[in-house]
Amino acid sequence: MKKNILNRRRKKIYFPTILILLFFLIIVIYILLFYDQKIFKQFNSIIENYSDKYQYSLSVVNINGLNNINEDEILNLIKPYKDSSIFLIPIKKIAKKISQNNWVKSINIQSNYKDTIEINIDESKPIGIYTTGIQNILFSDDLKILENIANNEKRFSALIKFEGKNSIHESIKLIDSFPDDFQQYVDKAFLINQRRWDLELKNSILLKLPENNIKEALENYKKIYINFSNEELIEIESIDLRMKQKIILKYKEIIK
Template sequence: MEAVKLSGQREINEFQILEALEIHEGSSLALFDADGARERLSKMAWVKHASVMKLYPSTLQINIEERIPYALWQRGDLVSIVNEAGDVITDEVDGRYANLLLVVNHGAQRRATEINTALEKVPDLRPRVRAAFLVSDRRWDLQLENGISIRLPQDNIDAALADLMEMDKESGLLSRDIIAIDMRLADRVTVRLSDETAEERKIMTGGNGRNAKRERDT
């Protein structure tokens, strides 16, 4: 065997593939166990499908189809890369996957497409989202990079996110000194201020300044 040709790999490096092939110096192409090599490759975390072909007189052709990373899934301290169906690909996560949406809690991996699709419709918001938390297997909370929590309704997520971005456009809501934005009720939005801002508001108004409410168009 004089040459090994690889194609299709992105997440897996060449060394990992060659190690799985178990090729040794002086290996004979005719005696090489292609089925065994294919089976070993298929057990690799990133491999969806692998083909191993002998090209006589002296070449081995390896074609790899990899699983596609779709989201990061966290439950407790464990974070995994999952595909679009929510199947775990691997628990080995590094900075290369920082652009994937982090979904949190049990069951969130199976519904990642739901929140990802909604966020794709508000491209100005998506880069600001640090994580999406599935709450009671019913609805989502978004955690922004600046620490603001957005509590979304169970239904009509698209409409809620559109309203949120309209409010941000009008008043810079997402850049204010607030802790949370509660959009769970269809007819109103409740904004929870930070302790410092709430105290200032209380002094100015002479009342409880922690929560501010705004009616939503329905």
């Protein structure tokens, strides 16, 4: 007896939902057969009324994956559709608008067809800053321009600053040639004549690299680095690693 009562309750709970879905299906078929703007507006009005009656309106927006994008920027794009029928939310249109943000690498929006949409964003990873003397252009690991940042922007202070024509396009090749964990010691990278690199380290030493075999040259630097004390390193201005069998040290001039 109790089982029958439970079954009746379930039928009462799900019957309105089934009725709504069947009704919407009939209307959609009708519109496909006899489409015009007036009918389309009437159809939307009917859906809105039923959605409001049975609480199928957008009220919850969950956004995941944000690190550098302002959440309010996304919410402002959703705001016009808040409390609208969940069945009429233009998910593709919203995704297209959000994708116009340079930080967005990919986006996926899902609806529970009740009251919630879930927005999952994969942001581009910033890899470096291209400096022109006037602008500081933040770019990603897929060489996409993200934004122009201020000189004193602390969020990205650990990133390498690149200078020189075509240095953005050559940046990934340079970074890939670094030995493990070496990137964290580099402050600036200068592309010389679009052929080779000079690196300014965070200890202020300038490394002059060869056109080829960059990784080997940097491994040689690491070998000699461990033989110097901190006091000796402070006195070094540059280390020339361009010749395979030879390393040239240049010391800072002592001002008397």
